[in-house]
Amino acid sequence: MASYLNPGFEKYQESLNAKIYIDKSDLIAILNENISTTQKYICISRPRRFGKSVTANMLCAYYSKDTDSSFLFDNLKIAKSDSYKKHLNQYNTIFINMQRFLSRAKNDIDQMLIDLNNFIKEEICEQYPSIDVSKFTELYDVLDCVYQQSNNENEQTKKGFVFIIDEWDCILREKQTDATGIKKYLDYLRVLLKDQSYVALAYMTGILPIKKYGSHSALNMFDEYSMTDPGEYASYIGFTKDEVINLCDTYQIDVNTMKKWYDGYSFDESLHLYNPNSVVKAIQRKKFSSYWTQTETFESLRRYIDLNMEGLRDEIVKLIAGNEVVVNTAKFHNDMTTFETKNDVLTLLIHLGYLAIVPDSELKGIDNDKIFAVHIPNEEIRKEFRNITEDNQNYPxxxxxxxxxxxxxxxxxxxxxxxxxxxxxxxxxxxxxxxxxxxxxxxxxxxxxxxxxxxxxxxxxxxxxxxxxxxxxxxxxxxxxxxxxxxxxxxxxxxxxxxxxxxxxxxxxxxxxxxxxxxxxxxxxxxxxxxxxxxxxxxxxxxxxxxx
Structure with a gap:
């Protein structure tokens, strides 16, 4: 099985084999509606350990050609959809984990982009030996050539490529000060994906929304869904209340304690979401605790709440005291370096999962569009704030x-x-x-x-x-x-x-x-x-x- 072109179902099968698995496969039905339409570009951002990679592996298993993964999906929610059989194992699927490419290139963005071109091109050549792409150096030319020539026999049934890009924003997080490299990377993605007929679906996932330059997105062809506006994808961001209740019944766990520790992410008055990684860990270890410190964003919290932004310290103190504060997210640049006001820092903390929106808040001035009331969502995150501000000279x-x-x-x-x-x-x-x-x-x-x-x-x-x-x-x-x-x-x-x-x-x-x-x-x-x-x-x- 290839690593990048049609990687198949093995990684997703591991998730299904796990002791605890929540079926989120009906997400696929929503994505199927967008294939080969003007809405085919979708970027969903959510905090670390909120199931992004599991979802990416699921999509690879479902869409990849030259395999049969029906035995994995026939008993899942997606099987009830009218679109299930139509798109199952029907697309050349390119899976890119940007974090792995960046690590392989030792954090050199230029080398990472070279590797992307070479490794994916190599697998395409193996898959289509009869199509000569040797004259092309750029991946987009290779993909267009394969798309055109492999579909020559029946123009009406042409099928493009499905792109699954995981950790798309790792460059913005790990190369924060490399403005030139970040721009080069975003330009690469834009040329690879925008207005290309070979793209049937492009699904990107990461922690941050797409980088802005001024008021415009660097990849403006994407529809974005994030922790401030998840839209129809909200229930797929974490475990829902009903899913957690069922788990607690199965494993005889106190649901009220589970709620206290890991609930708190909500986007309307009825939908409450739990941190999925922490819920699973609590069940496996039979212990309610903070499993958040095992993620890389722990040090991010320490760094950002220490920034010398006017009014930031007062807002953090109010949050620690259990209060809600108002955050204007409109001018956030969707990166980890461009902070002009306390609102930018607090918006970042929303995307990192350290703060959560309170959609039914009574605070004045909120519109639940760009201006939100936020709070510390649960005991797990409250402990992280306590750990970081205790003995902190900025919070005496x-x-x-x-x-x-x-x-x-x-x-x-x-x-x-x-x-x-x-x-x-x-x-x-x-x-x-x-x-x-x-x-x-x-x-x-x-x-x-x-x-x-x-x-x-x-x-x-x-x-x-x-x-x-x-x-x-x-x-x-x-x-x-x-x-x-x-x-x-x-x-x-x-x-x-x-x-x-x-x-x-x-x-x-x-x-x-x-x-x-x-x-x-x-x-x-x-x-x-x-x-x-x-x-x-x-x-x-x-x-x-x-x-x-």
Missing amino acids: GIYSLISQSMDLLEKIYEKDNTAVAQAFDIAHQDHSSILKYNDENSLSCVISLALNLASVDLYNVYRELPAGKGFADMVYIPKQGVEKPALLVELKYNQSAITAIDQIKQKNYSRIFHDYKGEVLLVGINYDKDTKTHQCQIEKMNSQSQRT
Whole structure:
């Protein structure tokens, strides 16, 4: 079996042989609709270890000529499609793993492109010995010659080449500062694929969307699908909720814990996706842990959150505190070097999988087109942020808050107003260098930072939750199985804690707990800018009359 031309089904068969396999073969039906149309160029980007290579191997197994892979697909979802037999094993399929070519060329882009030409040309010559391509030096000339001559007998049934390009963006990631080499590589792809009649389908996959120059894509013939706009391919980016529930049932794994650790990637209000690699690892090892550090992007996170971008540090702190932030992705250049604002850095973190979109967010200013609300999606990624910012001189003392806040919730449960106020005083004093502390918004950030680090395993946290006649600042609802009081927190700046409690009552915020049977604590917090101290008032609410 060849390596590049019609590589066959062996690699995909290994995936099918694995103990855990999720059938995503119905993706092929979508791609079949685009063969030999103006929509035949498709680029799908998603984070590392989200199944990109498995998908590439599946497509090679399905489309490759001179083999019969029907025994692999006959019992999969694609077999139910009307297009299944029509395209099965019908195309000369060229598979290119750019990472391997770059590594073989010892990171020399010029040598990599030479190797691409030579190795693929060599396999084409072996496959078509009767077609003389010796006079051609460029791969696109070789492919056009083979396409024209091998299809001469029946012009109406001509079949072009299917291109499967994996790790297409590795040059942009590993040769970040080689602008000349990157441009040469993108020009090579454009000439190889654009407006070429021999292309039946071009499927590219990587981590980054296609590089932009100004506002234009370097490969503008491609339809792009990414972590900010996956379109109809969203359910193929990771494991869906239903797929994970079935796995948890099969292997007797707690689905709620699985959700806490690996869920959080969502693109509409109903579709939730899990990190597939981590789900599989957790099942195999019977342990919930972070398997993210085994990927190369771990060091990327450290590097990018340390960049000296105005406002970036404040946004990272808010994210660590469990809050959402607004990101404008419009001007991101789809590379790892061109950062003009904090938005560019945060957009990159979305594509790397460290941040996830919150499509149903209530934050102001989002349009879910180019401007999104984002958050840290799950416990696995939260641990990575903790590991990287702990002892980081650009984030001084964030995680000293953990030890300070371990007993904070207990003091709230005890309704110890003085102790709670003092704890927030300490949080303010220790972290005034991190956040400007001069309005109610920055007050809420420090308060939520202190509370959320202590409560992340106990509560679901809601900010600005519609309640009664207004919006409650912070609401903490115990997670399933947690027997702790719910918390309704109201913040005031330069007023009084009593005023905060009065507002909760006057605006009937407690109505949100109408069907809640457990204990509820009302927590009013005020910051006095003159004395630079907090005041706290905590009251128990358990009367049904207060919830109506």
